Amino acid sequence: xxxxxxxxxxxxxxxxxxxxxxxxxxxxxxxxxxxxxxxxxxxxxxxxxxxxxxxxxxxxxxxxxxxxxxxxxxxxxxxxxxxxxxxxxxxxxxxxxxxxxxxxxxxxxxxxxxxxxxxxxxxxxxxxxxxxxxxxxxxxxxxxxxxxxxxxxxxxxxxxxxxxxxxxxxxxxxxxxxxxxxxxxxxxxxxxxxxxxxxxxxxxxxxxxxxxxxxxxxxxxxxxxxxxxxxxxxxxxxxxxxxxxxx
Amino acid sequence: xxxxxxxxxxxxxxxxxxxxxxxxxxxxxxxxxxxxxxxxxxxxxxxxxxxxxxxxxxxxxxxxxxxxxxxxxxxxxxxxxxxxxxxxxxxxxxxxxxxxxxxxxxxxxxxxxxxxxxxxxxxxxxxxxxxxxxxxxxxxxxxxxxxxxxxxxxxxxxxxxxxxxxxxxxxxxxxxxxxxxxxxxxxxxxxxxxxxxxxxxxxxxxxxxxxxxxxxxxx
Numbered sequence: 001x002x003x004x005x006x007x008x009x010x011x012x013x014x015x016x017x018x019x020x021x022x023x024x025x026x027x028x029x030x031x032x033x034x035x036x037x038x039x040x041x042x043x044x045x046x047x048x049x050x051x052x053x054x055x056x057x058x059x060x061x062x063x064x065x066x067x068x069x070x071x072x073x074x075x076x077x078x079x080x081x082x083x084x085x086x087x088x089x090x091x092x093x094x095x096x097x098x099x100x101x102x103x104x105x106x107x108x109x110x111x112x113x114x115x116x117x118x119x120x121x122x123x124x125x126x127x128x129x130x131x132x133x134x135x136x137x138x139x140x141x142x143x144x145x146x147x148x149x150x151x152x153x154x155x156x157x158x159x160x161x162x163x164x165x166x167x168x169x170x171x172x173x174x175x176x177x178x179x180x181x182x183x184x185x186x187x188x189x190x191x192x193x194x195x196x197x198x199x200x201x202x203x204x205x206x207x208x209x210x211x212x213x214x215x216x217x218x219x220x221x222x223x224x225x226x227x228x229x230x231x232x233x234x235x236x237x238x239x240x241x242x243x244x245x246x247x
Numbered sequence: 248x249x250x251x252x253x254x255x256x257x258x259x260x261x262x263x264x265x266x267x268x269x270x271x272x273x274x275x276x277x278x279x280x281x282x283x284x285x286x287x288x289x290x291x292x293x294x295x296x297x298x299x300x301x302x303x304x305x306x307x308x309x310x311x312x313x314x315x316x317x318x319x320x321x322x323x324x325x326x327x328x329x330x331x332x333x334x335x336x337x338x339x340x341x342x343x344x345x346x347x348x349x350x351x352x353x354x355x356x357x358x359x360x361x362x363x364x365x366x367x368x369x370x371x372x373x374x375x376x377x378x379x380x381x382x383x384x385x386x387x388x389x390x391x392x393x394x395x396x397x398x399x400x401x402x403x404x405x406x407x408x409x410x411x412x413x414x415x416x417x418x419x420x421x422x423x424x425x426x427x428x429x430x431x432x433x434x435x436x437x438x439x440x441x442x443x444x445x446x447x448x449x450x451x452x453x454x455x456x457x458x459x460x461x462x463x464x465x466x
Contacts (some may be wrong), residue, residue: 004327007309007327009307010307011307011308012465013466014307014466015464017466021424024298024301041385041395042395043335044335044337045382045383046385046395051271060300062300062303062429063301063302063303064332064429064465065334065335066334066335069429099397115339115341124404124415126405126415138296148415149383152411187412187415202404212334213334214331215333243377245331245333
């Protein structure tokens with residue numbers, strides 16, 4: 001029920017943001033390329049329906065991924081790929097610096113969220129995390145993982161410290177240490193079992209690769225020690241890979 | 248001798264006097280420049296405020312439809328979705344939904360025997376999927392209007408909670424996004440949710456087909 005409210009409030013926010021955006025002044029630029037092509041939609045597959053020439057003033061209405069919606073002086077609106085706008089000029093005659101997301105934005109990232117999928121001691125695991133970068137090398141990550149196995153399911157919440165070895169490389173290895181709690185629920189079809197919650201400590205290593213825009217690939221291995229109430233501690237190995245986005 | 252000393256002193260006095268005179272002249276000059284010029288240049292710095300460009304890569308919305316839960320009938324499903332568009336082709340989607348399932352045929356026929364409690368009969372899922380807009384296109388309404396469309400293929404992993412257990416679930420399917428406005432999309436979606444279930448004694452792979460309609464907003 002809570003997520004229904006969350007989704008509805010997000011919808012409301014999206015509608016309000018679009019309504020507020022309608023009256024804003026638009027950024028005006030002058031075309032410096034010989035011509036730009038206006039597509040009917042934000043994708044290379046949509047047909048070109050209008051061509052605007054060098055020297056024409058265009059207004060930038062909005063942006064979706066690599067495409068800008070522009071309005072030409074005659075009133076036509078269409079979508080232009082950002083590469084065609086890299087040489088356009090601002091109203092002060094300076095080149096328009098297309099806010100393209102690149103590796104420098106990746107290096108300056110503060111927040112990141114991601115989802116990974118893999119194997120947690122033989123069970124399928126889906127893990128999501130949010131992280132904050134304290135320095136280019138050091139970040140803190142909050143993980144919520146759900147492992148779904150044949151005999152039991154577990155939910156794990158951990159707080160990890162991650163050390164990225166080469167933050168200025170597109171692909172860099174990292175090391176991590178962390179701890180948290182794990183709640184294990186045996187399958188309903190098994191008899192005479194109880195849920196249990198244990199503390200867990202982990203160490204791991206992985207690699208992260210900057211792909212494009214806000215997109216990062218990461219793959220990692222972690223070894224967990226579950227401090228059970230039984231005589232022996234349990235060790236669980238985890239492999240997983242997935243994608244993350246930074247802000 | 249005396250006259251030479253006198254000349255020296257006079258020379259020094261002249262030199263110092265000349266220097267101080269120069270300094271005074273410079274001072275006067277400096278004072279002159281601070282006086283208002285004849286024509287006051289009226290230069291007002293123009294404050295250039297560059298309007299921000301509205302980036303709309305996120306999509307949020309609701310969905311509703313029917314899901315066929317294997318052995319448990321066709322049921323109304325409702326849910327929500329949140330997506331981030333990475334490139335013009337790829338997007339990542341987080342979706343969740345729930346449905347109340349019906350009785351199985353066995354339960355209906357036997358009358359009293361109940362396989363599941365009321366709580367366990369609730370079917371709920373969440374998943375993380377990667378989608379690709381495979382066929383961009385347009386729908387034409389009459390002579391003067393067109394709406395952009397995107398047909399996408401999508402697949403991912405997630406969790407289904409049903410019959411008292413969490414089940415690892417793979418989902419895959421196809422959908423179409425019709426966009427009457429730049430920030431509004433109507434989705435039609437067909438998805439298969441696949442998981443293993445051992446509820447009826449033997450473990451089997453269960454296919455649960457879902458057809459939904461949805462509305463999403465870009466922001």
